[in-house]
Amino acid sequence: MKLVILNGSPRETKSVTYQYLRYIEANFPMHKYKVHHIGRKIKKIEKDQEYFDLILKDIKAADGVIWIYPVYILSVPSQLKRFIELVFERKKLNYFKGKNATSISTSGKFYDHLAHNYIHAISEDFGMNYFRGYSAEMMELLKKKERKRLQNFAIQFFIQCENKLESAKVCLPLTFDYPVYNPSKIKVQPKTKKHKISVLTDASESDVSLNNMIDTFVKLMPCEVTVVNINNANIKGGCLGCLNCASENICFYPDEHNAIFKKYTVEVDAVVYAYKTQDRYLSSGVKIFQDRSFFNGHRPVFMGQQHAFFVSGPLKQMPILREAIEAMPEVGRANLVGIVTDEYTDSKQITTLIQNVIDGILWGIEHGKYTRPKTFLGVGGHKVFRDLIHTYQVVFPQDYSYYKKHKLFDWPKIFFGDFSFILKPLMWFSSFRKRFFAQSDKFLIRMFSKVIKKEEDEKTKK
Ligand SMILES: Cc1cc2nc3c(=O)[nH]c(=O)nc-3n(C[C@H](O)[C@H](O)[C@H](O)COP(=O)(O)O)c2cc1C
Structure with missing residues (x-):
């Protein structure tokens, strides 16, 4: 064959x-x-x-x-x-x-x-x-x-x-049948707040909806926003997997990528990624930018940031891309405020959704860098990274030091602590097990009640 x-x-x-x-x-x-x-x-x-x-x-x-x-x-x-x-x-x-x-x-x-x-x-x-x-x-x-x-x-x-066997198919062809997002006049908000906010985009001139979404965001956001178009940046090429970056977190390419990554995605309070879809994912230009971020290693440098995505294209038919979009902030320990797409027939609706994202970003920044708890995407992702950095600590010395310093080698602790050494052998006995499970609900509720009661008492004191 x-x-x-x-x-x-x-x-x-x-x-x-x-x-x-x-x-x-x-x-x-x-x-x-x-x-x-x-x-x-x-x-x-x-x-x-x-x-x-x-x-x-x-x-x-x-x-x-x-x-x-x-x-x-x-x-x-x-x-x-x-x-x-x-x-x-x-x-x-x-x-x-x-x-x-x-x-x-x-x-x-x-x-x-x-x-x-x-x-x-x-x-x-x-x-x-x-x-x-x-x-x-x-x-x-x-x-x-x-x-x-x-x-x-x-x-x-x-x-x-x-045998030229046929496989069962999992995807339907993609379709997209929405008008261009064309908002009526948006009133520019006074720039009274001092948060650092950037938009990263791969929009070209022909991406009218995406450009309009960015424009609406910039106008409605009550602080200055820096828009970085990665198409115009000096980025010489895709990651070559050489791993030269692993020891010092510096990429060998002499271009703007690492500086843009640090200035506009790390040293900011919030980032909006405004991307168009291409085939079943984002464009290869965006993928170059993402792959090259490998120079940063596996460090969750977006901790506490507010992230949002504006996507132009049929994202509702793209579960793979959606999962990636949801996973990235979780793994980076940022808060995913929202995802707005141009899959609406009424432009007003998109403007409202952009306003909601702005409100969510501001709320997050102004409430102790609020971050929703991680789901499996973030929890599982962290555990895989943690084990990887531990296993390959010789290859990734910077990551290893970072994980140690930030206590990211958070191996699981045994519930019941030292008591488990007594409880474990006892649990082999069915009579003990029966009593244990009969008591366990009460025990659990008592633990929760204790913290709830404490806060109630504090509230009534105030
Ligand atoms: C830029 C870059 C990004 C990577 N991203 C991931 C990833 O998201 N998930 C993963 O499991 N491994 C990731 N890896 C690890 C590679 O998948 C792994 O080292 C692979 O075996 C390399 O294969 P190759 O030598 O054929 O290129 C990444 C490696 C590089 C260089």
Whole structure:
């Protein structure tokens, strides 16, 4: 069988993910593997039409397509994202149509599912039969049991290709049928407050709704707002995964990215990210900006900030992007005030929603940097990061020191503390267990009542 491998890692043959493919090649030499290092060659692919066509020709002739990629900031690397955009822009979907596809990723298992779901959705948009991919923790190929698992995965995919099996589809085509957001005259509010607020956007001139949303926000916000358009910034390229940044938190690219990131997303009270959707996610330009934030390591530097998103595009049909948008502030320990999209027929409604976001941002800033408690997105995300930094402390010394200093190695404490050493053996006895559970409700309520009563007493004293 002929298989085409689209490698999204900018690390090309040095890529960890690529080693997983090499392992499959070594075990199944009866198949032909044609690898295209999309992540490394994206600039050439963009400029050299012949080279792009060659890749497409290989795909057309293939019996199966395997996307391989590292997870980069909750999705695929910006370079692979750009390749996908090129396929749409150049209207080359037909080269992929009817092919069986799957993917292999490596990662620290932090939001790996979003990267997989994204590639799944894109594969379906390309008309492919996508079979669920293989998400490996980066080092697990070193374990015998995992190698066996990878072999079985490959065998199953080969069978699916040989028999041209059809996969169950999970996505509907995207549609967008809303008028341009065009607010009636917005009255500029006096800039009486001194909070630091920025808007980061990738809006181009043609993104009328998005530009109008930003304009409304800037006018209605009672303090100065700095709008930064990342399209106009000197950002030389996507993250190359070199990890040079890990020891000192400085990226090797001599460009404006790190300064913009620090000044307009870290040293501020609130940020609005005003982005347009592109295919099933944000644009590759935004993805470059996000991937490059890896220089900051895994430190939650947005603690206590107020975040909001303005999105132009069919976000209501994009659960993958929505989850990423909800996860990012939670993981960064910021407060997600709201998400406003242009999916409304009445512009007045959008203006009201923008006003609500402004009120929410101000309220949050002025109420002790209010942050809603984390859900699974933030709690789970933190635990994965915490364990990762602990495991790879040699690679990430800055992160390690930061986590130690800020007490982020918050390993779980045993409920009941030292009593648990007595309680645990006693719980083996059913008579004790019965008494324990009979008492436990009373015990719990007593604990809660104590703090409630204390506050009640304090209130009546006042
Ligand atoms: C810019 C960047 C962003 C990353 N983002 C994530 C992430 O969101 N989730 C995760 O689990 N791992 C993340 N990682 C870790 C990589 O997925 C992991 O190291 C992977 O094995 C690298 O594969 P490669 O050598 O094939 O490029 C990130 C690494 C880099 C360099």
